[in-house]
Amino acid sequence: MQFFFEVLIAGLLSGVMYALVALGFVLIFKASGVFNFAQGAMVFFAALTTVGLKEEFGLSLWAAIPITMVVMVLLGIATERIVLRPLVNQHDITLFMATIGLTFFIEGFAQLVWGSTVRKLDLPIQDVPIEFVMERTGMLISQFDVIAAIICAILVAALAILFNKTKVGRALRAVADDHQAALSVGIPLQHVWAIVWAVAGFVALVAGLLWGARNGVQFALIFVALKALPVLILGGFTSVPGAIVGGLIIGASEKLAEVYIGPYVGGGIEGWFPYVLALVFLLIRPEGLFGEKIIRRI
């Protein structure tokens, strides 16, 4: 039983990390109806820029992070201006294709600037079991995972308030619903989009730092970001809490499946189990756990 809980908790904590990536997708989808395929590339780019600044320019981590933050915000604003603004009022699929293009651009650009070697990112948080918990219960719970979860929780709380209680949040939701009506009440579309992309850039930075520290800063980070897809299918594309709950479910279930089902089918199911879960879920509740239910009047 103790082993079960150990796996469960480790799974939940890694789920938080998936949720963090999913959050970036949700933000942009909520405000512009665009599925931003480039979110994974942004995570990679953020992590690589931080490490690059640290190693190539000899900056300390605490100097590199704010500079990367500025770079990410600028990247977000530039994306809005150069890629999205000319495509206003186009079909969603057109915008989606544009973000695929953006993905390849960011990947290429990141490697052009920083090279393609795998780099190591050391955060001042150690990936060791928490002694207190180990002594009391005998379970091995990673300190790194717990701190990552706390950072994620703070980020989510801030975003929830921003979305639900403030003018910016209302403007975001309004823009997502109806461009013309939003303009008519004096909501500046471009400004709102720039804010969303900047915030998504910030979330990508946090995710990039945590994932980078865990797996090393490398090209494969982009594929980690794709794990956000089943998270979104479970949680709903438009819900911040949904991204969190979806992340937790995916994280916990893939670890439990690996440990308890894996041995019977030869192991290695962690990689694809979330997608199967998402597929089953699509059949039962296509709008996701927290997604907006589509109501049609006939």
Added chain:
Amino acid sequence: MSDRKIGDVILKAENISLSFGGVKALTDISLDVREHEIRAIIGPNGAGKSSMLNVINGVYTPQEGTITYRGEQRKDMNTYAAAASGIARTFQNIALFSGMSVLDNIMTGRNLKIKSSFVEQALWIGRARREEMENRKVVEEIIDFLQLQHVRKTPVARLPYGIKKRVELARALAAEPNMLLLDEPMAGMNVEEKQDMCRFVLDTNDQFGTTIVLIEHDMGVVMDISDRVAVLDYGKKIGDGTPDEVRNNPEVIKAYLGAH
């Protein structure tokens, strides 16, 4: 009615022509709007009423003609700038933010009144919190005024048509506009809903002194509540004046009776 005084001309459209490709939507239209009045633009379907409203609101830029608003001739008008200069509007096909509650929809109307920065709001500090309270109070007053208390928290997608129209009016009023553009506010309503809407339009004009420009193709209602009526047909203005003058204008009678 009341002691409201109709003031000077605040909006003057001169020789407006608008076409989409080969289709002429508006031809050489001139009309003015006086402060505090209720000004109606009527005409049969396809007469160019909505186009005219969209020109005033900056959605369309006319190929010819000028618009002077509060003594300033406009250039490069757009919808956002119109909102910033105190013009609010409603839409013919309701354009509410369907995922949001009635309250939140109306709060979006306060968008330009909230000045705190993005960072202040993100951290929920400083004036962000105070402004939210103040603006919420104004919105609650509008909710009372338009009798929407019972649906305050309801997502607008669930509301019946007549109430949605009223929420749209509320959102426009939340901006405390000088000029309110109403695009067919009574279209598709039953008699009772029409009467309610008429009352709200009159009350708005009366209590807040808002100048109202309103479009309708149903002549009946408009004649009762408007101070002056302009009549469009096939993109041309065929009549303009008080309801009585318009009613007895032979060209108007022809357009309304002859064409149908």
